[in-house]
Amino acid sequence: MLVVYGHRITESTVNVVSFVCGYCNVRAPQEVVQRSNRFTLIFIPLFAFSTTYANRCTNCAAETVLTPEQTRHSIVWAENRR
């Protein structure tokens, strides 16, 4: 019997905020992204076994790793600026 298993990384945008990027010094939208590493069985994603967060500049694509707490803070910060 052959069992096909593996993992797949999925990415979703959590939030978009705008500030001056520390790398390119341009005020540009910054995407807060969530990456989930999911276990797959027969190419069907079943569950996430690791999740990471990052801030990505839409101008230069530079990324900064964020903690879950920093990600939650970005959501609150964006909601207060609306």
Ligand SMILES: [Zn+2]
């Ligand atoms: Zn940038």
